[in-house]
Structures are given as C-alpha cells and as structure tokens.
Amino acid sequence: MANDPKFASLTIRALRGMPVEVPLNFVLGTSAVAIRKAPLLLVDLETEEGVTGRTYLFCYLPAAARAIISLLEEVERIVKGETVAPAELWKKLARRFTLIGVQGVVRMAMSAFDAASWDALAIAANKPLANFIGATPRDIPTYNSCGLGLKDDLGALADEAEKLLAGGFRAVKLRLGYPTVQEDIAAVHAVRKRIGDDIALMVDYNQMLALADALVRGRALDAENIYWLEEPIRHDDYAGAAKLARELKVPIQIGENFSLPAAMATAVEQSAADFVMPDLERIGGVTGWRDAADIAHSHKLKMSSHLFPEVSVHLLAATPTCHFLEYVDWANVLLEEPLVVANGHAQISGRPGNGMTWDKKAVERYRMH
DSSP states (O other), X not given: OOXXXXXXXXXXXXXEEEEEEEEEEEEEEOSSOEEEEEEEEEEEEEETTSOEEEEEEEOSSHHHHHHHHHHHHHHHHHHTTSBOOHHHHHHHHHHHTTTTOSOHHHHHHHHHHHHHHHHHHHHHTTSBHHHHTTOOOOOEEEEEOSOOOXXXXXXXXXXXXXXXXXXXXXXXXXXXXXXXXXXXXXXXHHHHXXXXXXXXXXXXXXXXXXXXXXXXXXXXXXXXXXXXXEOOSOTTOHHHHHHHHHHOSSOEEEOTTOOHHHHHHHHXXXXXXSEEOOBHHHHTHHXXXXXXXXXXXXXXXXXXXXXXXXHHHHHHHTOTTBOOEEEOOTTGGGBSSOOEEETTEEEOOSSSBTOOOBOHHHHHHHBOO
C-alpha cells in the first residue's frame, strides 16, 4: 500500500482489555456450533498525551478472552513507554513471542494492540482511519451476516432472510452443512424463493466438508446462482481449495483463517481461491491487513473482510481490490455511535480514528464476571 502516513509522537501508557458477552439478535447455527452470545474483548490503548485508541476482538470462547487479557498485560509490559509505531512494535513483539509462536491468542493480542495503535494515531491526526492510511472515505458494498445459520424449519429460514434485507441490504450469507446435499439445496431454494434472483447470496460451510463431498455439493451449487462458496474444506488445505477453484463454476472464497500475510501469500501462490477475505485479528491488525491488500492487489484478487465491520470499513476503503464488507451488529449495543449501513453500503463517519467510542453503561451491563 502507500507509504506510512506521518505519525504524531504518542507515548504508550497502558493497554487494557475488558471482556463482555453480547447476546446475538439471531442465533447463528453453523456446522460446528450454534452461537447465541458473542464473547468480545474491548481493547483500549492509553497514551501519555491523553489519546486513547480502541478496537475489539471476537474471542469465540469466554475462556479465550481471559487468556488474551493476560497476554495484553505482557504486551503492555514490553511496549510501555515506547512511541506508538505499529510496524516497528509488531516486530519487537514478534521477537519477544518467538518461542511460543505468533499464532492463536498471541496473534490476537498483538493484532488488537496494532489496531488500537493505528486508531490512536489517526485520532491524534484528527482524521478518520481511512483518510489517515491514504484512502478517500467512501461507502463500501456490504452483505448482512448477522444470521442465516442452519435451521430445520425452512419457512423460518426464509423469514430470517427477509429480515436481514431490511434497511436496504442487497446481499446475505447463508450457512450450509446439512446432513445431505439435498438438504443444502432445499435451504438455498427456500431462501432464494423469498429474496428473489437479484440479491447476492453467499454460502459458507465453515470448513465442514471433505474434499470429495465439497466437489459433489459444489457442483450442485453451480446451478444455484451462488455468489461465492466460502470455506467448504479445511482452511489450510490450499491444494484442495485450488482443485475446487479449478473444477467448480461457483467462486471459492477463503481467508478468514489466514494467519498473518505469509499464509495468505502461500494460498494465493497455490491459486487456492477466487476471492479472499482476511480477518483483522488473524491477519495481523491494520499493519497485517495493509500487507494482505498488497498481495491481493498484485494478484488481482477481490478482497473482502471478515467481522469487525467498524474497523474493516476503513481498511476496505484503502484496499485497491475492495469487494464486500461483512456486516455483523454484535458490537452495536456497546458503541455510542454504531456503524451506519444504508442502501447496502456501509458509511465511513467523519469521526477521527475508527470512530468507535464505548457506551460505558452498556459495557458495564454486558461485562463478563
């Protein structure tokens, strides 16, 4: 991407994490688990100059939030008193964590620190994050991913699809992975009949299929006007994903599990996907995202986001091959001013940084004890 912007001189004072658990408006049933609450970790980077950078993580399990808090305490010990400089501090932390590896919750803690650092720098510059990293803020095409998990009742599934289009969304994501391909196709038909042919319908298997089964189900989906087929097999089976991309008509989407840009580079080199969608907490925060955007650009791959729409909307504005923002409303109740989506596009506010400010009463209400 473009050269780094000019940084204000900010000195790190503290790094804090607050675990919360937010009930979802739609139960999100996947082939692996049904998610009813989102365990989130709100992260604040405080500086001596009075600027606070913010971000949050999706922890998947409440226990992971507690583990990441401990790691954030270690990150704070390493960087306290340093000048906020995301790329340089990422390298310093990576050296510190070499022996246990920059993976899993370590990577998540480092990504949160990085994203909060960029927020603080943009706030100090009095610019929205998109502007600060060299983009012109613009509305970003968005699909609704708040619901459409697996359901036994296809009528209820169709009803939910209709609800997810409220507010002008023109694209939704449907989780698949029923016991048989016939049940998968029946779910697609129920949703498509309700939403019509003009709405983009993405489908996601959450890695549940073996390659042979993915080929069978993918060929069945080829005739169903599916916008993309997401993570049908193990996320790191790049050879298998490349075979699917070669043999199926429906585009293959992967990327939420890319662990840092190096993993994305490996996948792309193996032609493992038609589209990519990195995740802020796995790709390495804003610093990792910018490297990932360069990879996508050099290979002419359209790039979407996974979760964290409040930050990702800024990053997609600066992504040359910007595709879709994945929208979830999980953090809305915690924010003084949630992200606005209108006519199927997310809008970047004029607020400095990523625009997030915690609603203190809501944070206390949903705080994990």
